[in-house]
Amino acid sequence: MRNEIALTLQKALRELYNIDWQIDTSIIQRTKKEFEGDFTLVVFPFVKQARQSPDMVAQSLGDYFQQNLHCRFNIVKGFLNLTFPCQVWINFLKNNYTNTSFGYFATGNSDVTLIEFSSPNTNKPLHLGHIRNNLLGDSVSRILAACGKKVIKVNLVNDRGIHICKSMLAWQKFGNGETPESTQMKGDHLVGKYYVEFDKHYKAEVAQLEAGGMDKTVAEKQAPLMLEAQEMLRKWENNDPEIRQLWNQMNEWVYQGFAQTYQQLGIAFDKVYYESQTYLLGKQLVEEGLQKGAFYRRDDQSVWADLREEGLDEKLLLRSDGTSVYMTQDLGTAQLRYDEFHPKEMIYVVGNEQNYHFDVLKLVIGKKLKKEYGPRIHHLSYGMVELPFGKMKSREGTVVDADDLMEEMIIEAQNKTSELGKTDFEDGKASQLFEMIGLGALKYFILKVDPKKNMLFDPEESIDFNGNTAPFIQYTHARIKSLLRKAADHQINYNHQSFNEIDLQKAELDLVKMLYEFPQIVKTAGEMKSPALIANYAFDLAKEFNRFYQETPIFKETNEQLRDLRLHISQFTALVIKNAMTLLGIHVPEKM
C-alpha cells in the first residue's frame, strides 16, 4: 500500500507540477489516531516547487489520489490524510494472517554482514554489562537476518594477557588445588575468585611498601606479585610448558562456565576467535604500512600512525620491544575476517568507552592502509549499565553477576506466578515458563533502551513484570492463544475467507493498521541497528490488542463473520508478537 501511494505520488508530482521526486516511502506516515485517515502525507516539502499554498497542493494531490487509488481524503493544515476502503485492510489481513514469516525478508543472494559481540576476558565471569553486549549483538544479528542479510556471528575471546596471569598466579599461590569439581563452582566464577584474590594481596603489598616510604606509583610497579605476574606472562609468551598447561586448564574451566551462561542466555556463535591465536597477526600489516610510508618508526623502534590531520592524535601500533598492542591485533583480526568472509559490513558490538579506539581503527585501515574494508567497519557503540551508586567495578565487588541475575529473575517469575494463584501447568511446563518470563523480563528491560544511551539498573528494585515489560507482552500472547484454544473447543472454524461485506470498527482497524507496520519497523530497526524499535513496537501492539480485547467481546458476537474476523485479527496479532519477540531473543508462552 505504501509503495502504491509513493508511486502514485511520484506520478502526481510529475504530472501536476513537473517535479521529479525520488521515491521515499518514509514520508508516508501512519495517520495519528486523533485524525481521520489511514496514511498521512506532509505536503510542505513540495509547496516551494509547486508554487502554490500548502492547502492547494494538498487538495490537488488529494484529488489525484482519489481518482487513481480510490481512497477518500481530508486536509488539515497542510497534512493530507488518505482513507482507504475497509476492504483494502481486510484483504491485507486475509493475505497475511497465517504467514509465519510476516515481517521477515527473504535472504536471496544478499550481502554478508559480520558481527562481533560478547568478546569476554577469561579472567572473570560475565556481568550485567556483558549481558547488554550479548543481548544487543544477538538481537541485532536476528534483526539483520530478518532484513535478508546473511549474518555471521563471531566472538573474539581475550584468552591471554596480564589479567589472566593474575588469576593464574593467585590460584597457584592461594588455591590449594581447588577445581570446579572440588568446590562445586562454575569454572568462570572460580577463576574470577582468584582474580579478586590477586587484587587483595596485591593491594596489601602496595600498602606495605608505601608504609615503608615508597612512592605509590613506584610501589604499584615494584610489588612482588605484579613482578611475578609479569614474569609469568613472559614465560607464557615463551611457551613455558608448565605455565601453558596451567593456562589451558584455567581457560578450559572458564569456557565451560561461559558455555552455560551463553546457553541460558540463548546465544551462539558461528565462529570463535581466540586472541592467543590472532594477536600476532597485525604485525604484518604494520610492516606493510611502514613500507607504504603510512606509518613511521621512532628512534626507540616503536611504530606509530600519525592521525593529526584527521583531527586525532598519534597512535602506537607496535611497542618498542616489537610486541603488539590492542590496535595491532585488531588490524590483524579485521584482515583475517575480511579475507575469510568478504563481508559488506563488519559490525563490532563494543561499549562506548572504546569509541576513540574504533575511530582510530577505521582511519588506520581505510585512510592509512587504504584497505577497501576500512569504511565497512561499523562500531555499534552502546552505553554503560550504571548502578545507583555508579559504575560496576569487579574489584570493589559492585558487579551484578550475570548468572546470579538470571537466576534471581527466574525465581522472581516463579514467585510472581504463584502469587497470582496460577498453578495449573502441565508437568515440566512450569519451569519452562518461569525461565521464559524471567529471562524475557531481563532481556526486554535491556533491549528496550536505545543502545547508545547509558542505562540505569537498580538491584534493589527488581525488574518489573507489569506495564512496559516482556511479561506483559508474553501475557498478551498467551491470552490470544487461550482465545484460539477456546475457538477450537467450540468447534469454531474461522479459517474461511468470506468477509466481503463487513466493516471494521475503529478498535479493529487500529489494530490491523498497526500490524501492517511491522515489516517497516523491522526494516528501520535493521537500518538503525536498534532492537529498541522492535521492543517498543511489540509493547504498543500488545497494548493496542488489550484495548481491543477488553472493549470487543468475541464469543458473544452474534454475527459469525464478524466473530471470525476478530479471531483472524487475534491470531495475526499473536503471530506478529511472536515474530517481534523472537527478534529480541525472547520466547512467548502458549499459556501463563
Added chain:
RNA sequence: GGUUCCGUAGCUCAAUGGAUAGAGCAACUGCCUUCUAAGCAGUAGGUUGUUGGUUCGAUCCCAACCGGAAUCACCA
C-alpha cells in the same frame, strides 16, 4: 584542557524535521458470577538543561553556555 556522547513528567524510558511531546513505575478513582485483572478505563504530573540561529514547522539540525559520562596509555 582537546575530542566524542548524553540532558524529555518525581523515577525508568519513547517520540526517521511534522499535527495537541507519549508510555510504564510510583500516587489517586473506577472495572473481575470470568473470551486469562501479569489486564482495561480515568485523574494528576512538562518552559524537552539555558540562550540564540536555520526552517512553513525544532525534543530532533547549527552555535555558545550550564550540567553529567566516556576517552585522550608502550592496558585491553
